[in-house]
Amino acid sequence: MGNTPVTKELSGQILKSTEGCFQSEEITKLFRRFSELNPSDDKDKQPNPDGLIPFEKVLKLHELEKIPLTRMVLKLMAPNDDKITFKQFVELVWIFCSSSPYNLKHNWFSRCLTTNGKVDENKTFAFFKTQLHPNFQDDFILQVCQNIFDRGNSLEDCFSKDDVAHHMTGYF
Numbered sequence: 001m002g003n004t005p006v007t008k009e010l011s012g013q014i015l016k017s018t019e020g021c022f023q024s025e026e027i028t029k030l031f032r033r034f035s036e037l038n039p040s041d042d043k044d045k046q047p048n049p050d051g052l053i054p055f056e057k058v059l060k061l062h063e064l065e066k067i068p069l070t071r072m073v074l075k076l077m078a079p080n081d082d083k084i085t086f087k088q089f090v091e092l093v094w095i096f097c098s099s100s101p102y103n104l105k106h107n108w109f110s111r112c113l114t115t116n117g118k119v120d121e122n123k124t125f126a127f128f129k130t131q132l133h134p135n136f137q138d139d140f141i142l143q144v145c146q147n148i149f150d151r152g153n154s155l156e157d158c159f160s161k162d163d164v165a166h167h168m169t170g171y172f
Contacts, residue, residue: 021094033061034089052083058092063170067096068130070170072112072123096170102161105168110155119158121145 022030037057055074064070073095077088084092094100095108113123124145132141148158155164 021097021100022090027090030090030093031086034086037061052081052085053089055082055084058084058089064092064096067167067170068127069109069112069167070096071130072127073108076108076111093170096168098169102165106155106161106164109159109164109168113159114155117154119149119155121149124148124158 034053037053038051055071055078058074059065059070070092073092074084077092078084095104113127114120115123125141128141128144129138132144151157
């Protein structure tokens with residue numbers, strides 16, 4: 001892919017928005033991955049960085065498929081769509097990147113599991129339902145959630161820094 005459609009302007013915007021987490025070469029690699037998720041039927045047509053990729057294709061990426069919060073983060077990024085742009089894709093990768101800052105991970109973890117600053121029982125139940133073995137009954141999952149809620153109302157009361165880092169890190 002000699003002539004990459006990732007322009008210097010877009011690359012600069014993404015570099016700035018990710019606070020330097022990625023170098024321009026890494027952004028180019030991410031664009032290749034993004035393009036591979038939705039290849040064009042027209043072989044001569046260059047991939048478009050403004051194109052949209054369906055959530056389901058993003059969720060099949062090896063680096064993201066094992067992270068239960070990926071779907072929740074995608075829904076927060078594009079609540080009315082089931083598709084994301086390249087810029088959102090880079091942000092998603094950055095959120096789950098092992099070198100991204102803790103405060104970023106905490107912010108997204110909080111957005112996934114809280115409502116009005118308090119841990120949301122329904123969101124937490126949905127999260128643990130995807131985390132635990134599929135044979136576990138809802139009663140057991142509710143008990144796990146209740147043990148967490150017994151710690152307090154805030155995210156900090158319920159989840160340690162290690163919990164947040166563990167649930168918000170992929171294989172990037």
